[in-house]
């Protein structure tokens with residue numbers, strides 16, 4: 001899409017909460033979000049005319065275990081390649097800054113597995129790996 005910029009920066013807590021709400025996700029309180037975003041290893045925002053329209057971030061130990069989180073594109077901007085641009089920026093950062101053997105993880109939303117397969121991810125469980133597991137407090 002024309003005039004979309006991928007900018008290396010963290011979303012503000014208000015931007016982050018707004019994006020999550022726009023795609024129907026719940027969100028912790030603003031203080032928790034503020035503290036959580038301080039823990040980002042790397043983040044990108046997609047901007048259109050100065051407004052945030054998409055986001056992605058990496059969390060993890062900063063050495064060999066990474067999690068890609070909160071890949072979000074505003075509904076009215078989806079299916080125009082912005083998600084691919086965000087993931088491309090994230091994967092370029094990972095490949096440029098982390099070594100062989102680094103484990104890169106993510107939890108796919110239902111039905112989005114093919115989107116992530118394009119970037120080399122495989123679905124668990126398979127013959128070698130068990131399921132990913134989650135608990136919400």
Ligand SMILES: CC(C)(COP(=O)(O)OP(=O)(O)OC[C@H]1O[C@@H](n2cnc3c(N)ncnc32)[C@H](O)[C@@H]1OP(=O)(O)O)[C@@H](O)C(=O)NCCC(=O)NCCS
Pocket residue numbers: 023070071072073074077078079080081082083084085107108109112114115
């Ligand atoms: C998942 C998500 C980030 C993808 O963002 P997006 O900007 O729509 O992604 P892209 O446009 O780059 O690609 C998505 C699909 O649109 C297709 N597409 C891209 N441009 C297109 C166009 N002009 N016309 C039609 N389809 C197009 C892509 O081929 C891709 O197809 P696929 O998903 O079937 O493989 C977005 O749907 C989203 O925010 N969803 C809600 C939050 C969510 O579930 N996030 C993922 C958490 S794991």
